[in-house]
Amino acid sequence: MLKVKDTLRATVHLSFDGRVVKAYHGANACERFDNEVRVLRHLAARGCNFVPRLLEADREKLRIITTNCGGRVERLDEERTREIFSELEKFGVRHDDPDVRNVTYRFSDGRFCLIDFEFATILPEVKPA
Numbered sequence: 001m002l003k004v005k006d007t008l009r010a011t012v013h014l015s016f017d018g019r020v021v022k023a024y025h026g027a028n029a030c031e032r033f034d035n036e037v038r039v040l041r042h043l044a045a046r047g048c049n050f051v052p053r054l055l056e057a058d059r060e061k062l063r064i065i066t067t068n069c070g071g072r073v074e075r076l077d078e079e080r081t082r083e084i085f086s087e088l089e090k091f092g093v094r095h096d097d098p099d100v101r102n103v104t105y106r107f108s109d110g111r112f113c114l115i116d117f118e119f120a121t122i123l124p125e126v127k128p129a
Contacts, residue, residue, distance in 0.1 A: 009118070014068065020052060024062040024118075032118040033062045039093055039117040040066070048091040050084075050106075050113040069113035070106035084112050094121045 001021065005012035009032065013021045024033045040054040052066035076084075085098040095102065096119045104113045 018068045019055065020066045020068050022064050022066070029062050030059075033057075033059065033064070035120065036117045037064060039120045039122060040064075042122050043088075043091055043093060043117075046091045048088070048093075050087075050111055051117070052113075052115060069115055070104035070108075070111075073100055073103045073105050073112070076100050076103055076112075080112075084114065088114055089123065092123045092125070093117070094123055096120050 001013040001015050003011065004014050008026045009029075010025065011023045015021060022036075024030075037054065037057045040052065043051050044053060050069075052069045054064060054066055056063075056065040058064070081098065081100055081103065084103060085095050088095055095114060095117070097116065102114055102116045104115055105111070106113050
């Protein structure tokens with residue numbers, strides 16, 4: 001496996017079959033793990049197709065395995081970045097870390113995608129009046 005991220009909060013590896021393995025550590029690791037799992041499940045249930053799909057969640061090991069959502073984006077203009085993160089809110093989630101480091105590009109369909117939902121917020125359902 002190829003290590004693609006190693007910070008105080010998480011280590012991320014890309015497996016040779018294309019899966020992404022993320023291990024949580026550091027402050028509030030359990031809470032961040034739980035939140036990311038909850039958000040990814042919420043987005044999957046709503047048919048959001050520009051985020052990783054959760055394949056496995058192991059709370060004992062504080063590790064998730066997801067599909068690969070493309071390669072990291074080095075540069076993206078501010079307006080386009082805002083559009084991508086704003087689109088996520090249509091699925092009931094605010095990312096809460098809307099930085100280009102959390103944007104990937106999926107060559108298979110030419111789609112910008114979003115990753116890293118540790119700090120994301122599931123928005124309250126708006127009930128029709």
